[in-house]
Amino acid sequence: SLTGRLEGIFHKLTGKGGLSESAVEDTLRELRVALLEADVSLAVVKEFTEALRARLVGQAVKAGLTPAQQIITEVYKEIVHILGDHRANIALASKPPTIVFMMGLQGSGKTTTSAKIALHFKTQGRRVLLVASDLARLAAVDQLRILGEQIGVPVVLPSEGVTRPQDMVASVRKRILEGMYEIVIVDTAGRLSIDEELMIELKNLKSLYNPKECLLVVDAMQGQEAVNVSRGFDQSIGVDGVIFTKLDGDTRGGAVLSIRSVIKKPIKFVGSGEKLDRLEPFIPERMASRIIG
Amino acid sequence: DALFRKKDPAFYHDLEEVLISADIGPVVAQQLVLDLQEWEKNHPEATAEDSLSHLEARMAQEFPSSQPIWEKESPHGPQVLLLVGVNGVGKTTTTGKLAAYFKSQGRTVILGAADTFRAAAIDQLRRWGEQLEIPVVHQKPGADPASVAFDTVRAARARKLDMALIDTAGRLQNKHNLMAELQKIGSVIRKEDPETPVEILLVLDATIGQNAHSQLEEFRKITPLSGLVLTKLDGTSKGGVAVALAQKYRLPVRFIGVGEKATDLLPFDPGLFARSILR
Ligand SMILES: Nc1nc2c(ncn2[C@@H]2O[C@H](COP(=O)(O)OP(=O)(O)OP(=O)(O)O)[C@@H](O)[C@H]2O)c(=O)[nH]1
Ligand SMILES: Nc1nc2c(ncn2[C@@H]2O[C@H](COP(=O)(O)OP(=O)(O)OP(=O)(O)O)[C@@H](O)[C@H]2O)c(=O)[nH]1
Ligand SMILES: [Mg+2]
Ligand SMILES: [Mg+2]
Helix, strand or coil, X not given: CHHHHHHXXXXXXXXXXXXXXXXXXXXXXXXXXXXXXXXXXXXXXXXXXXXXXXXHCCCCCXXXXXXXXXXXXXXXXXXXXXXXXXXXXXXXXXXXXXXEXXXXXXXXXXXXXXXXXXXXXXXXXXXXXXXXXXXXXXXXXXXXHHHHHHHCCCEECCCCCXXXXXXXXXXXXXXXXXXXXXXXXXXXXXCCCCCHHHHHHHHHHHHHHCCCEEEEEEEXXXXXXXXXXXXXXXXXXXXXXXXXXXXXXXXXXXHHHHHHHHHCCCEEXXXXXXXXXXXXXXXXXXHHHHHHC | CHHHHHCCHHHHHHHHHHHHHCCCCHHHHHHHHHHHHHHHHHCCCCCHHHHHHHHHHHHHHCCCCCCCHHHCCCCCCCEEEEEECCCCCCHHHHHHHHHHHHHHCCCCEEEEEECCCCCCHHHHHHHHHHHHCCCEECCCCCCCHHHHHHHHHHHHHHCCXXXXXXXXXXXXCCCHHHHHHHHHHHHXXXXXXXXXXXXXXXXXXXXXXXXXXXXXXXXXXXXXXXXXXXXXXXXXXXXXXXXHHHHHHCCCEEEEECCCCCCCEEECCHHHHHHHHHC
16 A cells, blocks of 8 residues: 555664655555556546645654655545545526536446436436437437436437437427426537537537536546546536546546546535436545545 | 666656546556667667567566357357446447447347346337347346346257357445345356357457456456456547556456447457557
8 A cells, every 4th residue: 555655665764853855755656556556547647646745845744644644635635626525416506407518438327327317316306307318329229218217207218310419409398398397408419528529419408508507427447548538528528517527436536536626626526326317426535545546 | 777767767757647637547657658768778779669669668568368168169059258347437339339239240130138027128228129139038027147148049959059158247246245236147047058258358348457356356256357448538538447457367358348339339449559558
């Protein structure tokens, strides 16, 4: 573990006084490897270790702590600070409906998370509507229809012959008014942030629905490209919040720190399982321990 | 030695960063750069371009090239491919792409919808079957996946088909009950006929970072993997973790996914892959 490796560095030192420059250098080297192995992006690791170097050199070691413990505590607190320390939730529009857009890379968990959020609001007593706006993937509409049935939330399906998401908007608007829905969750097709045509389609769809929240759904096991992808979505479409999925796995989840520190958008929820009740609030402390390993 | 110093330290630093940004991992990235510097000591006349070519070749060599079962003669009965992996990586899509690939080679193919859990998983594979005009063995949602796998191999054998491609549910590697279910699927296929040539392919998403190590580690514990498929290489992620996996586990990468259509599947080319990481 990182603590073990840092203890190894300080074990060799016998000098008193504050943390020496060379010990700090060795420490930062170990920390860099640990964070990169946790999938924190390189640019974020550099920034993080630079800021840490300034604080650590010459720092006095507190009584009752080993130097390694002190440094780990410092790292932990800084990660918690970056991850954000307030409870983010989905903001409701001043008057209904609140339209929520789900977007992200292929396979990140958008369809499943759409249903989870629907269940979350239904449980709070809200009138919720799901919109099956992924007309590209085979049986995507069936997938959301089935999930809607499982939780008792109605799903707008494309009418006969409709092949483009923008051609559903009129009938969705009609359904919203007829049913007086308060929360409308729009599931969209997975897409690459570098696919210009599909990003234009999504931008166009956003201008037609004018959603209150555009949520980026990200697989927590994402690697180094997490920052570029999320920045791409933020620049092309605009990201209001992020949901990280599959945190019930054993990934260290460094992408969470990378994305949060670069695009600086709130983390609204985390997905912690395949079942529709597996949607949890994001807890920075837990995530920080997980990333440090 | 003077020539060696010509390549300034920034060259090695930048190279290591390129490798790390490609998801190769910090330890392997450093090791590759150190190996390169060692090689350069024995090739003092090498230019930066020579070094990059050497590194490319070095990375490409990490990938073993064992012959897949479909390139060998199959004396009797169908060859079976089982696609496994964590959630959302592209198993179902890859099953469809493989079906199209083998069909285009003149083989007869049948599909098995052994993901009986996820909403519309069976529908999704059946839609692929319809598009490609290939039969799909399936049961009701909630059925025993091992039973579907068994039926698929049986149907392939009865109809004298060349290949049975079986899709399974996504499962995270730390879910013990799901991994046990997968182990059962594998053993049921072997029980149907121990002589059946079987390839179990672990599908990895190129956007995944270092967690791929844990995925490979845990999946191979419960079922003998014969190869990898690396999907979503049409995105910006390079899938460099595959180099580290090749070093450690010596498993061949059979195919790569480069898009969402049936034709977006390519046989793996280690040289091209290494080049795409470095250039
Ligand atoms: N274990 C686990 N699995 C999840 C979680 N969220 C989603 N999944 C699974 O991940 C896979 C992909 O989920 P989808 O909801 O289909 O993903 P998507 O983003 O809609 O996919 P596309 O529409 O193809 O882009 C499915 O097998 C889901 O059950 C989670 O939090 N934990
Ligand atoms: N861009 C791109 N998308 C891909 C590729 N392979 C699969 N996809 C997409 O990734 C998403 C998930 O693919 P699936 O085949 O449903 O993945 P899966 O592993 O079967 O998912 P589960 O069964 O839910 O675990 C779909 O939107 C696919 O179209 C690829 O090579 N490139
Ligand atoms: Mg979807
Ligand atoms: Mg599938």
